[in-house]
Amino acid sequence: MADEVRYREAGPDARLAGGQLTIDLRALQANYRALSRIAGKAHTAGVVKADAYGLGAEAVVPALVEAGCDTFFVALPTEGIAVREAAPKARIYVLGGLFGREAAEVYAEAALVPVINTREEAAIWEAVGHAGGKPWPCAIHVDTGMNRLGLTMAEARALAEENALTGALRPVLIMSHLACADEREHPQNRLQLEAFRAVRALFSGVPASLANSAGIVLGRDFHFDMVRPGIALYGGSPGGRTGMHPVATTAARIVQIRHAAAGETVSYGATVTLERATIIAVASAGYADGLHRALSGSGVPLRAASAAGGQGFVHGRRVPILGRITMDLTMFDVTELGDGALAVGDTIELFGPNILLDEAAAAAGTISYELLTSMGRRFHRSYVSNDDEA
Numbered sequence: 001m002a003d004e005v006r007y008r009e010a011g012p013d014a015r016l017a018g019g020q021l022t023i024d025l026r027a028l029q030a031n032y033r034a035l036s037r038i039a040g041k042a043h044t045a046g047v048v049k050a051d052a053y054g055l056g057a058e059a060v061v062p063a064l065v066e067a068g069c070d071t072f073f074v075a076l077p078t079e080g081i082a083v084r085e086a087a088p089k090a091r092i093y094v095l096g097g098l099f100g101r102e103a104a105e106v107y108a109e110a111a112l113v114p115v116i117n118t119r120e121e122a123a124i125w126e127a128v129g130h131a132g133g134k135p136w137p138c139a140i141h142v143d144t145g146m147n148r149l150g151l152t153m154a155e156a157r158a159l160a161e162e163n164a165l166t167g168a169l170r171p172v173l174i175m176s177h178l179a180c181a182d183e184r185e186h187p188q189n190r191l192q193l194e195a196f197r198a199v200r201a202l203f204s205g206v207p208a209s210l211a212n213s214a215g216i217v218l219g220r221d222f223h224f225d226m227v228r229p230g231i232a233l234y235g236g237s238p239g240g241r242t243g244m245h246p247v248a249t250t251a252a253r254i255v256q257i258r259h260a261a262a263g264e265t266v267s268y269g270a271t272v273t274l275e276r277a278t279i280i281a282v283a284s285a286g287y288a289d290g291l292h293r294a295l296s297g298s299g300v301p302l303r304a305a306s307a308a309g310g311q312g313f314v315h316g317r318r319v320p321i322l323g324r325i326t327m328d329l330t331m332f333d334v335t336e337l338g339d340g341a342l343a344v345g346d347t348i349e350l351f352g353p354n355i356l357l358d359e360a361a362a363a364a365g366t367i368s369y370e371l372l373t374s375m376g377r378r379f380h381r382s383y384v385s386n387d388d389e390a
């Protein structure tokens with residue numbers, strides 16, 4: 001029966017883990033289908049870099065294949081190899097470029113399609129990327145305004161002219177990436193769109209792709225032949241547009257409940273002084289490792305983070321985080337729930353159906369992408385999917 005539910009487990013034993021990460025693959029599939037509908041005639045690929053945004057490519061990729069996805073994007077060749085195992089027939093693009101000639105041979109072996117970002121990479125692939133005389137496919141990435149990866153417009157033009165003569169490369173996709181798609185009214189979206197149209201004209205007959213999740217929401221002009229959603233598949237709110245199904249739910253186990261008096265302080269630095277007698281739930285989850293967004297060179301409005309901090313959700317109510325989060329533990333003010341309402345062993349949702357991923361990320365002064373990809377390996381993971389084998 002299609003509605004029977006199947007569970008799969010990963011990570012430490014549930015009874016021994018401080019936190020639970022539940023990944024609803026049915027919601028993931030529903031998001032894929034919803035994005036495909038918006039994309040209309042354009043093909044919908046799945047971006048599964050960084051282990052499917054931290055949710056586990058091994059489970060996410062087959063679920064997307066089941067939903068009809070046959071094209072994947074990863075950042076690194078190692079990720080491509082992992083996706084190849086999970087999706088033997090899919091087309092797999094590696095965004096991060098070719099890591100030199102030796103790596104290029106591995107791409108060919110695993111039938112990964114490199115995204116060519118420089119003239120040097122094009123030359124390597126011309127030399128290595130062919131079998132029996134026929135060039136292996138590649139994608140060509142042109143930078144239209146992000147200054148991250150990709151050929152410049154002039155380089156793209158030169159490459160297109162050369163390749164028209166030699167046929168040494170077999171581009172199967174021409175792509176670019178939007179820098180400001182999250183801001184619908186940002187003038188750069190139009191500028192990149194026009195630049196991309198010019199790029200596309202250089203490679204006639206080659207399918208084109210510009211839009212990430214937020215780009216899809218910008219409208220049909222941005223869809224071209226293929227769209228590349230990542231975060232929206234995982235329940236993010238592209239361009240602030242809510243309505244994707246929540247895919248990941250995290251919950252932390254309560255390990256102690258304490259009663260503290262007015263005037264006492266909580267956690268490191270004693271940054272919060274209690275104004276009333278307070279019931280505190282101590283939950284077994286804290287900050288993880290990571291290159292924090294606070295390190296950005298400029299332009300990250302960290303001070304826009306919610307001044308009051310994050311919240312949890314337990315027994316139908318939101319409960320605020322008290323004081324500083326520590327490495328392994330976080331304290332919540334559960335006074336409003338009343339004495340005896342909570343017990344050690346209960347769990348507090350950190351984000352999921354009741355506290356949206358984007359809301360939790362905003363409270364942390366960061367974005368959904370960073371929150372998801374830093375979810376700890378110490379969490380017990382369970383995957384929920386439909387059992388359509390029976």
Ligand SMILES: *Cc1c(COP(=O)(O)O)cnc(C)c1O
Pocket residue numbers: 047049095176177211212213214228229230231232
């Ligand atoms: C990560 C990435 C995507 C997916 O972006 P989302 O905002 O997560 O949808 C698409 N294209 C490129 C080039 C990327 O690096």
